[in-house]
Amino acid sequence: MSSMDLAGSGMFLPTQTPATVLCCICGVSMPSNPANMCVRCLRSRVDITAGLPRQAAVVYCPDCSSYLHPPRTWVRASLESPTLLSFLLRRLRRPLSRLVRLVHAEFVFTEPHSKRIRLRLRVQQEALNGAILEQPHVVEFTIHDRLCDSCSRAQANPDQWVAAVQLRQHVTHRRTFLYLEQLILRHGVAARALRIAASERGLDFFFTSRSHAAHLVEFLSGVAPVRSRSDKQLVSHDPKSSLYNYKYTFSVEICPICREDLVCLPPKVANSLGNLGPLVLCVKVSSSIALLDPFTLRAAFLDANQYWRTSFQALLSSRQLVEYIVLDIEPEAAEVTVAGSRYRLADAQVARVSDFGKNDNIFTVKTHLGHLLNPGDYALGYDLYGANSNDLEIDKYKGLILPDAILVKKSYEEKRRSSRAKPRPWKLKSLNMDVDNTTNKGRADEEKRNAEYEEFLRDLEENPELRFNVSLYRDKEYQPSEMASTAGGDDLPSVPLEELLADLDLSDEEEEEEEVRNDGMVE
Numbered sequence: 213m214s215s216m217d218l219a220g221s222g223m224f225l226p227t228q229t230p231a232t233v234l235c236c237i238c239g240v241s242m243p244s245n246p247a248n249m250c251v252r253c254l255r256s257r258v259d260i261t262a263g264l265p266r267q268a269a270v271v272y273c274p275d276c277s278s279y280l281h282p283p284r285t286w287v288r289a290s291l292e293s294p295t296l297l298s299f300l301l302r303r304l305r306r307p308l309s310r311l312v313r314l315v316h317a318e319f320v321f322t323e324p325h326s327k328r329i330r331l332r333l334r335v336q337q338e339a340l341n342g343a344i345l346e347q348p349h350v351v352e353f354t355i356h357d358r359l360c361d362s363c364s365r366a367q368a369n370p371d372q373w374v375a376a377v378q379l380r381q382h383v384t385h386r387r388t389f390l391y392l393e394q395l396i397l398r399h400g401v402a403a404r405a406l407r408i409a410a411s412e413r414g415l416d417f418f419f420t421s422r423s424h425a426a427h428l429v430e431f432l433s434g435v436a437p438v439r440s441r442s443d444k445q446l447v448s449h450d451p452k453s454s455l456y457n458y459k460y461t462f463s464v465e466i467c468p469i470c471r472e473d474l475v476c477l478p479p480k481v482a483n484s485l486g487n488l489g490p491l492v493l494c495v496k497v498s499s500s501i502a503l504l505d506p507f508t509l510r511a512a513f514l515d516a517n518q519y520w521r522t523s524f525q526a527l528l529s530s531r532q533l534v535e536y537i538v539l540d541i542e543p544e545a546a547e548v549t550v551a552g553s554r555y556r557l558a559d560a561q562v563a564r565v566s567d568f569g570k571n572d573n574i575f576t577v578k579t580h581l582g583h584l585l586n587p588g589d590y591a592l593g594y595d596l597y598g599a600n601s602n603d604l605e606i607d608k609y610k611g612l613i614l615p616d617a618i619l620v621k622k623s624y625e626e627k628r629r630s631s632r633a634k635p636r637p638w639k640l641k642s643l644n645m646d647v648d649n650t651t652n653k654g655r656a657d658e659e660k661r662n663a664e665y666e667e668f669l670r671d672l673e674e675n676p677e678l679r680f681n682v683s684l685y686r687d688k689e690y691q692p693s694e695m696a697s698t699a700g701g702d703d704l705p706s707v708p709l710e711e712l713l714a715d716l717d718l719s720d721e722e723e724e725e726e727e728v729r730n731d732g733m734v735e
């Protein structure tokens with residue numbers, strides 16, 4: 213029978229009323245709880261907000277509206293936004309999570325010019341005998357203005373520098389600087405530079421502190437064979453307080469021997485390396501120079517001190533490489549690993565591509581690329597048969613017979629010429645440097661830099677070891693096209709997608725959603 217039927221029949225239905233007890237302190241009637249005390253008496257005897265901070269400080273950049281999250285992270289947030297609320301609660305996370313449970317948080321209005329931000333929190337904690345007490349708590353944040361690093365560099369006078377690093381290399385190309393640029397970006401050693409300027413044969417870095425410049429010089433010494441010297445110039449002197457202001461200049465010179473250069477070792481250096489060479493190839497440049505004898509696969513390493521003690525120049529550089537076609541090849545020995553790369557001796561018959569239709573010159577040479585080359589492939593090498601060498605080191609070796617050619621690396625130029633330009637799904641970051649392109653010479657130099665940059669990108673595709681220390685990022689604007697490649701285009705070397713990094717570029721809305729989702733303290 214339903215309750216309506218019972219009511220219609222005149223039967224009495226008792227109503228259930230909650231049980232009440234008297235407060236053990238003030239005697240007020242109240243609902244029963246484990247402490248047997250009313251809320252007023254319980255709050256007068258138990259303060260769950262004891263130990264919680266009531267004042268705190270935040271650092272604010274007025275130029276970009278960012279707040280400092282120690283030690284060096286800046287969070288961009290507007291006043292009374294969810295991002296700012298999440299940021300402030302993270303500053304209070306340790307005391308809140310250790311003492312109480314946060315239930316609710318909201319802003320309390322303050323004047324924008326007061327340099328104060330107030331938060332009203334509602335927290336819960338177990339009080340006497342398991343009773344749960346909820347209590348409001350107000351925290352006041354004091355805002356201290358300070359420019360962030362990027363805004364400070366933007367507003368600083370680039371001419372008021374304290375220390376400068378002049379990086380130079382006396383060669384005719386910029387391949388070394390393109391590689392060093394990626395290393396500097398990856399390790400962030402030039403992040404505090406006031407200005408970076410591109411000069412004729414190098415780069416100039418300007419800093420506001422001598423320690424920042426010295427840190428860059430120390431980094432360069434660990435990734436390239438360099439020699440450096442430092443000078444200082446007195447700017448001002450206060451005799452009363454005995455204060456001196458100096459400008460410091462660090463001059464750093466990079467070894468002129470580059471990867472793929474052909475070197476004729478001086479007799480003293482060759483003897484110190486166990487009668488290596490004398491004709492050797494530079495196969496790797498790091499803090500030391502890796503030299504390989506392409507005829508015997510013997511290798512040696514020269515550090516910076518050894519090189520600058522008896523410095524020498526390259527006989528031929530990568531600018532003088534000539535394209536050959538491989539007619540026949542016969543591998544000889546097993547593969548050998550030198551400086552992380554594999555090599556194999558072989559006898560090869562090659563002919564210069566430029567000789568086709570003009571003569572029948574065929575050269576039989578010994579090469580270290582027996583593991584890469586096959587008949588019909590193209591290779592880049594040094595043409596010693598037609599070269600006019602004026603190197604004084606060669607004259608010191610009496611009776612030295614020069615080979616007709618020395619192959620350096622496999623060439624993919626023919627395949628690139630026969631296939632269409634294929635866009636790359638990756639990109640590189642670059643330093644923000646000042647380049648003068650106003651004059652005719654500047655425009656010509658820009659075209660030269662673009663050509664060298666394209667060669668550098670191709671080297672990264674062909675050499676996995678070279679891109680080991682380089683950060684490659686996915687290109688968001690890349691759109692694969694079915695017409696991008698033709699016959700032979702799939703054989704071109706490329707960068708695997710698993711080696712690419714995702715460039716972090718979140719919008720303001722995405723940042724707010726990410727921070728609120730990860731916070732977990734705002735309800």
